Amino acid sequence: MDIRDYLFGGDTRTLAYKSLDASTLRAKAISQNLANIGTPGYQRKEVNFEDQLQTALKAKLAASQDQMGHMPAGKGVDFSALQPFVFEPKDQTLPGEINNVDVDMEAAKMAENQIFYSFVTKFVGFDKYMSAISGRGSA
Numbered sequence: 001m002d003i004r005d006y007l008f009g010g011d012t013r014t015l016a017y018k019s020l021d022a023s024t025l026r027a028k029a030i031s032q033n034l035a036n037i038g039t040p041g042y043q044r045k046e047v048n049f050e051d052q053l054q055t056a057l058k059a060k061l062a063a064s065q066d067q068m069g070h071m072p073a074g075k076g077v078d079f080s081a082l083q084p085f086v087f088e089p090k091d092q093t094l095p096g097e098i099n100n101v102d103v104d105m106e107a108a109k110m111a112e113n114q115i116f117y118s119f120v121t122k123f124v125g126f127d128k129y130m131s132a133i134s135g136r137g138s139a
Contacts (some may be wrong), residue, residue, distance in 0.1 A: 014079045015053070016124045022049035022084035023117040029086050030110045033101050042090065042099040049084035056082060073138075 016116040029045040036042040091100040 011079050013124070016120055017047070018053075018079065018082050018084070019120050020124070022047055023113055023120065025049075025084045025086060026113050029116070030106050030113065033106050034103065034110075036099070037101050037103055038098065040098040042101065043088040044099070044101045045086050046089055047084050048084055049082070052082050052084075075109070115123065 026047040026049075029047050033044045056077050056079060
């Protein structure tokens with residue numbers, strides 16, 4: 001098996017694509033929050049993905065060791081089952097405001113999300129760059 005398959009295939013690729021899904025959904029939620037900045041009673045939206053991912057990764061690593069010195073590696077965790085979802089956090093309305101949307105916080109989250117999305121899209125395409133550099137066709 002090629003090193004590229006370990007680095008860019010299987011679970012890694014699945015997680016990268018799921019991360020892109022979460023980032024896209026997060027951008028939509030942030031845009032919706034900003035669009036409703038003046039709507040009385042509007043509750044801001046957030047996306048949950050990282051908590052699910054952390055739980056799945058802990059489950060994958062929570063296997064017993066067969067031999068001393070071996071790193072535990074769990075099996076059977078299906079990363080393709082992870083689904084980002086939108087929820088409304090139970091925040092109070094900001095004092096003196098009409099809802100719980102903070103334009104500065106949303107703008108910062110949007111910038112962070114854009115940087116993350118840019119990184120993951122470059123990571124997903126990295127194996128194609130390596131194939132082109134080495135003169136091999138992309139898998």
